[in-house]
Amino acid sequence: MTSLSTKLSELDKAGKPVQVGIIGAGKFGSMYISQSFRTPGIRLAGIADLSADRALASLKRTGYPEDKYDATAKLSVSEGIKAGKTAITTDSAALIATPEIDVILEVTGNPSAGIRHALLCCEHKKHIVMINVEADVLAGPLLARKAKEAGIIYSMAYGDQPALIAELVDWARTAGFEVVCAGKGTKHLPEYHYSTPDTVWNYYGFTKEQLDSGDFNPQMFNSFLDGTKSALEMAAVANGCDLSPPSNGLNFPPVGIWDLPQRLKPTSEGGQNEKNGTVEVVSCMETDGRWVFNHLRWGVYVVIKAPGEYQKECFKQYGLQTDESGWYAAQYKPYHLIGLELGVSVASIMVRGEPTGQTKTWAGDVVATAKRDLAVGEKLDGEGGFTVYGRLMPAEDSMSISGLPIGLAHGWVLKRAVKKDQRLSWDDIEFTESAQAVAVRKEMETIFKAEFKAQKINGVNGHA
Structure with missing residues (x-):
């Protein structure tokens, strides 16, 4: 660079x-x-x-x-x-x-x-x-x-976090390290999923002078707070870095920078992730509202594993903060300037002639999820609004439920009632396939449905 x-x-x-x-x-x-x-x-x-x-x-x-x-x-x-x-x-x-x-x-x-x-x-x-x-x-x-x-x-x-995470992942792989987990920090508590444009400023704490500057759109900022933007960004990282989304969505664990290697390793090694090669967002807030010590609210990180005893000893010699075993370490950037x-x-x-990160595959998707019980005839208002938030899912799982992508959960009318926290599907809404964005998305779903099927067949044959 x-x-x-x-x-x-x-x-x-x-x-x-x-x-x-x-x-x-x-x-x-x-x-x-x-x-x-x-x-x-x-x-x-x-x-x-x-x-x-x-x-x-x-x-x-x-x-x-x-x-x-x-x-x-x-x-x-x-x-x-x-x-x-x-x-x-x-x-x-x-x-x-x-x-x-x-x-x-x-x-x-x-x-x-x-x-x-x-x-x-x-x-x-x-x-x-x-x-x-x-x-x-x-x-x-x-x-x-x-x-x-x-x-x-x-x-x-x-400057946006997905590209900066992709840069850290590329650094790790270029240096010969296995990527255990990659992601970013944010401010999140479980109740934030249900925030609306009417409640967003209470959670953020901006001053009236800041809000009067003209840079603050309540629905846009609410999309960060309710977890939708984090889900989108981690889907982008999964798709750009060939990493896996957590099967049940982002967990937003409260983790400070010193604890990244300990907490964000596989459960089989004493951590809390399903496996190696995942994405996750860490919160700067404990579940009781206290600030996490040495939090990473504005930053990005990658957790790596030493490939052998020699490299593990180098981690120790050069002062890397590791997990208790010494095998896992993290690199991070504390801020991003958008x-x-x-x-x-x-x-x-x-x-x-090079991108700063680029979508390579379809690993992660973000599905619209009800913020409250929604009735037949209600109109969806999209990302950061009053009706739905976005939940990260593996793309194949999204396909299996015909998940309605959060990016298209705006303006459509519900033809079926939906319970709070239920993931919406295409079958829940009245929509027109002639809209360009819908047509392109449907084209992508058709292509990848065939590719996912072929991968499974090849996988089965490969094990036979």
Whole structure:
């Protein structure tokens, strides 16, 4: 990674900066916008948002130089590039179709929009950083394949936790270690699953001044609190790193950094995980509400195992915090800077031709789960809302119950009553298969259903 800034500077000196288009000027998008003009060799060519005023407000709020953007929002993206100004548009398709654009950053958080934009990037041969984890989990295993067929790079977002976890997993495997468990920290208590946009701020404790800043969407923040976002991110990690979700969903154990190796090893070795090679989210809160000592609320981690006595002794010699046996150790990063670090993905794609994490298979899925008893005729309101939260499941288990993905649990009307904590299925809702996101998801389910079946047949034959 040490050469990225050097290579970007070379592009800048050659007058060939990377031209970036971003879709979505919310919190994550604003964080990238605030840094985008600070790296030689990268230019923010255009911002697409449903509201031009919101995009302009983001530029002003983040300190973007006034002489570097079109405050009239009238220039096309191509005209803006020629004028050396960031253009603003409400037409995301036009942004993607702009010939000069190299990389698209998809930051809408809307899974249907994410799928549409990814397919347009395939059509127009634009690399895409899918910051939209909702879309990535809903259809990423198929979108990544379509991107490869189109000759473009489909990447996770550096700065977001899945990409940082993928980096730690890659480090471990490259160094020759077995990955025992990988994941992140968060703030979670069991009752948070049932939080709604009306209760979210009571749990977070933000000040009125913070909430008035314009960066805080209650439903979006509630999706972090109720466990949905954690489930989505761990599904993305499982799919990108070929790791296994816990069979009964995330446990959110209260674990500090010193206890990671002891707690997050297999039960057969005195830990609490089902097996090696899993994902898990650790909470910074004890179940009684006390803060965990040396918690990892903002960070990411990987637990590894020494492959032999020699390496085990090296763990001890170099001061690694291990479990009581000395065989298991952890590496972690205590913080992540989200959109402020996103430029690393752009640089990696454009000067190395490599994604910063990428969906490889379909190992994990996130299924909509009732927050309360739901009646026939009720309308689902999606991630972070009042009706459902997302629960992580192995993808094959989700297929076996026809699980309704959380990314599509919005706007549909229930045709069957659902009990609290029950996982919803396609059979519970009235839906239309003609919607693009539904069609793409159904296409993916059909493909992987056949592949799962073939794997089982080959597995049986392999043991015969």
